[in-house]
Amino acid sequence: TLNCVKLLHPWPLSLKTNSWNGPTQPFLRVYPWTVQADRKRAFNNSWFTHFTWSEYSQSHDSAYCFACRHFSLPNTPETPFTAQGGYSNWKKAMYKDGGFKWHEKSEGHVNAMFAWSEYKKNILTDSSIRDALDQAYIKKVEENRMYIKTIAEVLRLTAMQNIAQRGHIETEGSQNKGNFLIELIARHNPLIAKKMNASGNAKYLSNTIQNEIFECLSDMVRESIIQEVKESEVFSVIADETKDLKKSEQLSLVLRYYYNGAVHESFLDFQRASELGCLERYGLDYKSNLVGQGYDGAAVMSGRCNGVAARIKAEAKYAFYVHCNAHCLNLVIVDSVKAVPEVDCFFILLQKLYVYISGSYVHEKWLSVQRDMYKDAPRELQRLSDTRWACRYHACKNLMDRLLAVLRVLHEIDVENSGERSVEARGLLIQIDLTFIATLAVFRKILAGSCFDDLWQQTLETAKNCNVAVEAVEKRTQRGSSRLSEYLVESTVGQRRCKEGDKDKFRIAVFYPILDLLNEELQRRFSKNNCDIMRGIQALNPKGEIFLEERTVLRLACLFDCDVEDLKHELYQTKKVIQRKAQCGTELSSILDFTSFLEPYKEVFHQLFRLCRIAIALPVSSANCERSFSALKLIKNHFRTTMNDDRLGNIGVLSIERRRARSLNLDAFVERFTHQHQNRCIQLS
Template structure:
């Protein structure tokens, strides 16, 4: 089962819900059921009863055949002992719960943005969007872009999203690329005949300086790393094997940024380039002046003051070095949050799925499949023999093929094993289960419908062809 969605309440306190379930049957390898219903209570017990009732109404033997469930991280759904996921797993022991990976990533981003010294900068971006979206100002915004960027298409500022924080990358990216135009528009309206509009323009213009431009480039760079992963995690063709590869890739990229000075040097070059267009000077970003020594201590040697604030002003450093000192803790925080958010039981299962990835060095390794064996109660002895035989069969079958012709994904592996299901029942069963385990609850139904269709077509061809 791949989660549920809730819309705003209807009259009388009813809540419309939708569910999507993927299950395996006796004569049909995989099935998909989608259902919309109404619930009058949203506590864990009521939601569990509603979901199980939907499965029963479709005649699905969920106790034996339900192999996965995915939701966001709300406590009512993911509570360890009394949440919906725990209650369903008591009824269906194979219904492994996966916390929506797109939601996990959203939580990482929220925590990282909160750690930024000037998270309030997002409020300024929202105010700029509101101001420039007005019809009178918007016309000038388009005219200024045509003047400054005659060979480029005009761009629109993006509104912030309170739920999908990865979308804030789009907001920062457009603002960074059109900062010169934003400044030009505000300067032109600072003395507008409309007093209210002129005051708003001057107020916004006063907050846009070299420090704002510098932080905008850094935020865009950091959010871009997360946004790329967020988009991929919501791809309709993504499976858990690819998800774990993408997460590890992003983590490796962040670690490289943290350890390689050249990465920050390249970022700083972009900061200076972006600041130059609107006429800003990065030297204006020099840290605040040193605190003056109390006159009562002028006759003493003072090495440090007990009232010194946390977060040194770094006034003895260059602007670039001061920025570097503030930049690295943000990367450290992001790495810590990614490790914390993607390191539980579900992620251990994801790592076990690498043994079913044809491009992994651990492909068909029995030792790496312990997570899958425990979660879905595979017969260890049979699985060990079948994996060994399957590996030898694939080696003989593809020894004369080029790398481009060999299987590259979990779905490719399922297609190959389909005709040999009776010879390799345990690997085929685990591969089918793995391919429909949820990555993101936002994808409930779309990817699974495609996968079920493909696998069932192979099944039909095998028995009726």
Template sequence: MYKEALVHGNVVHHMQTGSELQMKERRDYLLHIVAVIKLLGKQGISFRGHDESEDSENKGPFIEFLNVLSKFDPFLKRYIPPDNATYTSPSSQNEIIQCCSGEATHKIVNELKASGMYAIRGHHKEQLAICVRYVLPLSGEIKEHFLGFRELEDFNADAITESLQECLKEHGVDSILCVAQTYDGAAVMSGVSGGVQAKSRKYHPEGIYVHCYAHELNLVLCHTCKAIKEAKDFFSTMENLYTFFSTSLIHHHKFKAVQNTLGLKQGELVQLSDTCWSCQVRSVNALINNFPAVHQCLSEIESSTATGLLVKFKKTVSSILSLYVPVFAYPHRGLPHNPPKETLDLAKAVDLKDAVCNTLRAMQTPEKVSELLQKAESLLRDTSTEGEEIVLERRKKQKSMEDFVVEQSSSREHVSTKDDFRTKLFFPCLDGMISELENRFSSVSEEMMRGIQACSPLSPNFLSEDLREIAKHYNIDFKSEEALVANNYFANKKLNSQTLSMGQVYKLLDPLMFPTVTQIIQMALTVPVSSCSCERSFSALRRLHNWLRCTMGQSRLQDLAVLSVERGVLQSVSDDAIVDRFAGMHARRQALTVTRQNVK
């Protein structure tokens, strides 16, 4: 027996070997479950079914996915899990989902800590969405990630600020330098004295406030349209047209048939949105592409609604479309819209704004007016209304006279000549938009803006003494010699700084040789332009928290939101790391990790 034990091992060795083989099988089984949960989480698919019993024909996506895998996977075909280690119960699901979310968030937080600085972005509706932006110190890659949702007990500035700080403290980043904060324009968020941005400075005094540029752009265009009666009527008609063709199958089929008859590409009208100007752009482009089909449908459908829409269509739509395309669509193409790219920095966004303003000023010429009117006439000819005069009606202002009773008049003055179109519609539209652009995009102080622009190679003051403005704000001991050497470095390398981006400049500069300059440029890159990534998380929230899943708890909702929003990070997380985290949550009846002991 002694000799056999030396050759084949003793009883303890055999028991330990058998236990390790069983543990490996349990881990392999759990890895299959983790893969299914990651897939369902990334796609935002529900997990549980109404009836998960053995006799049920639909046990829910989670169980059904495992059943499909068991038909083709050799391991799942032969492996029968113990009754106390199936890991398919709701509680086990929640724990594995929590582990997947925890590993993804852990990776984000580790990168943020390595960066040494970040910007926080928040947006609130029924929940508070919290995102961060930071720059990786080695690669210079700009990252924007979602940290999670927070359920708000109240919607005042104090409650929102406390929720923000609790989230940062929970992830251990509350002590890291916060260089900026970006929110929407709601008073509770942007208030100078009582808003979240003001109260957050108690915890992060260096964090400058940047009003989301995407919201700013939307406000510029919306306010300009509201100030012009014809533009307001135009978008009202657009909404009525969408409703007319989308709510009735008869009208929709008629629209499709006319498209085929005219040889137009199949397409739908797009619904308008009050909060996203890109929806307006897509809606107008769809109307332009289907202009003849819309006109013919309204002419052939015999109903009072179609007749009324046709009258509005002829009076305003054709000429306003010619105004819309160059005036309202150009800022959308030139400025950061929803959603802007992560690589867009604040200096470039301001340069784009200035370029748009200069372009709009250059459009204030009689030649441009003639060009727009010719386009309007072309649209009218294409819809078989050749020779019809372009007439825009403007309501007369009611005279106000004290101590007199004045009758209200609904008469309208006609803007039918080229001069009237230029002076009463086109030029006021351009002036209003330029004024809004100049006034609204100014949430950052002038001194700080000069410092940020000094980090941009497209700026005439690139790497100048204006960098000292950022250094002073963030308490950095700026060395002028570093900026001078950096300028000479680009000259010696024969690099044209005008062709580089701020991110490329950051990658080219060695942080050991240019410690303060690279730190300042990193701060400028970290300052966000918009809070659109927070709004994208609400799109995931609508998919996750629908009426079929309305009983979901906050913890599970938070974890599923991370899986859905940060699917790229989740994909890079090791499945074994998730299993190890799951094994260490609490003591389990079946071991999932190896504890080796030397057997003598």
């Protein structure tokens, strides 16, 4: 053990006080001189080379011994080189019996030099050990980060491909541990194999770690989407609901916005709650920037009183509700016909016929009867769909054309007396009456009053061909007044007594109510605000007949609180600019082209550019939500029904937004995971 001398007096400030920085050896051009033995004498910096232990104090103009100052043993006699004043007799500095050489031979100095040498060895050894430890630690951290990065890359791949990560049994002896490819990679990567075969439980392969990795990756995707939405300023929310295989309601949330010259509809999450909390959680200013909301029309989503649309509109005044345009007109017809009991029963019976005819035994007979009765190829009855009205039209058309064959099949099965099948056929036969055929004829033709007589005539002909009873219509008879009963009545006046026939009853009970309800549904679903929005969008389309028509554009502008006076001036100037550009061959073909055209001048045409972005951001359809349901079915399939909602939403983002997921920087992911993950068992930083 080294016992360094305790400093009993302060050394000059120009000398170093620590032992690890070495002697103080300033190389000066000129050192201070003093007159000694009638000559000017001064310190010589060449002495630093000959006596490496020497050091010089500029404040005292004296020489000292670094080794003796720091490493002298206790009780070592003091010399001029260890005294507070130092050595300054430059005349005798190089004498053999005095000065530097004499001090170098002293016993105290020799011991101090030995101690200093040992100290330097220890310092070098400690430094080497520290360097070695630091290098080993850095290497270990790099290996751990590469390991986590590889796990994340595998999980990202499985999420984008919609395949399960984990198997049913994941014990060591399991022959099928799922599609988590880390073991396959370990066979070809010694580093991964080393980490997986290491002792302890820090393998980072558990479902909990997987969930944390999925959360980090999906949050990075969401942040890129949110950043684009914030830069675009205005956006719309599109949502739709469906049930997963666990019968849990899942809400698909999509954001629509204009960014970088293109329209984007980006999936954000699957959620159970249908509130605004998700928008607030992601830092979106929906109260000012949400300009539209599009849903599927379900009561929970678009109800006037309790629906989400009404609640959002109460907080975000610009968030106009736009029904999915792919379904809007279709649902006008669906809701109208369902409100008429006779028509509702008609379509229920139509679906029952489809289900019955589609049975294996009945279907064989159905094909056989058609081949016997018709020369052309057999036809199939169509299944009904609320969201595909064309399917209902084809269902009515095929049944009308093959009604005689349907009746024959039902009659043949009825007379077979084959139990439940025959009973069901008999029940269907009874319900195919004149009203059913009339309704069938109506929904095959255009619903217009002028064609009602033709429809009724076709109904009678079809009923006659199919031997369906037609009730005789009593002629209208005149009824005389009771007060004239005792008189000779040559002619009568007053009320007419009439028994309504099937034709009049059908016209009043079915045909007219359908037309009335169609009109009501059209007015409800295509409100004044919605019509103003659609006409305003058309006025921003360069190919539209009313392109930049001031009155129409201003109606749209008033809905979103634009500065009308500024907008009028901008419209005038924009028309002039477009005319000049047209002379140069620049042609705009869509509202997207028009918006991109205005973007370089957005500070000049601020109001018009904002309107264009709003028009683009407004919802069109819920098709992307429907596509997300397809991904939902692939992710949460029959083998993965126990998946929790957070994992489902995170994997859903990586699957649906796979373009963004594929471009993620996994080094940035490791940094994020390092800060978010708690209780780390391996060093990542």
